[in-house]
Amino acid sequence: MAVRRAGSAGDVVDADLIAASLSDPDRFAALFERHHAEIHRYAARRIGTDAADDVVAETFLVAFRRRRVYDPARPDARPWLYGIATTLVARHRRAEVRHLRAVARTGVDPLPEPMAERVVRRVAAQEHERALARALAGLNRGDRDVLLLVAWGDLSYQEVADALDVPIGTVRSRLSRARRKLRAVLGAPEENTHG
Template sequence: MTGPPASPRDDAEVIAQSLEEPEIFAGLYDRHAPDIHRYAARRLGEGAADDITAETFLIAFRSRRRFDSSRPSARPWLYGIAANLIGKHRRSEERGLRALARTGQDLVAASWSDRCDDRIAAQAPLAVALAALSPGDRHVLLLVAWADLGYQEVAEALGIPLGTVRSRLNRARRKVREALCLDPSFTPDAMELTPSWTK
């Protein structure tokens, strides 16, 4: 007696199997859509996050034949697609960050600050610092800080060399520290008041 077919174990297997059975791709959506949505919501607000998430998975589905099957996780690939889409909405993100800095409230999406880390949403200077970063530096910093990607995953997501990730992250952290007037010689206790990714 044979049981149900074994379900694919990793993302590469899901994608490969979806070439023959497209409905299998829904498993990839189930695994990663909540994280992609959360990341997009933090960047652009809840309304835009719905669109970004849907479009990310539509693009992923349409381009799944080009996925590098030697990589077991599609996470960096999906975040890369989402980052590109967010980049197209860059002006909205910058307006939202500047509004947050000016008023302490997000004018792009009501109660966005409730869904952000309290330490980030509460600091208007941080919003100004994030808005002032170049798009490339902001993508790297927020993929590390909000999507919790490692350096190699960020490199894969954005299609840039690992050294570029390191230099952009270093530059972004330095600019954020400067904007927040953080002295690098602060003690660890003093640094606890600030987001850990500025260290």
């Protein structure tokens, strides 16, 4: 789904841009252009476009301030940016859970609808979407972060571990627990117990 952009744009990888921005801060703008839409999409799916607007701006400000400590061995900056964004999203945790519960309860998603498909004004969610929203609301934050970084950020387990600064084993166990809880709420038989 998500296009890996690390090697695109004339082979200038994210790490090179960040390194260049140490002496020439304006070079950092290219990092923004590469990734802001994707980070916004992730944040908007969690907390709505309005809050996501701020999260995106904050994410790149924080990233800019921390660029000196960026690990140059990681060419793709997406996990780093997703990690910062996830921390910022956490400040909206109560709102996020409230949105999800609203979907579960009313079947109407309170998040703003897409402009392009304005005909689908509100998601009048069917039963399984309501159950899914309920399940997502019921996850603890660490589990939800891992699940959504995998599902929406399209990050690998290692990248999620980098993003959240936790061991990869923790990523596996959180994801497995999140999926198990989802299956339980969605009413699917628990065919395989986690690994």
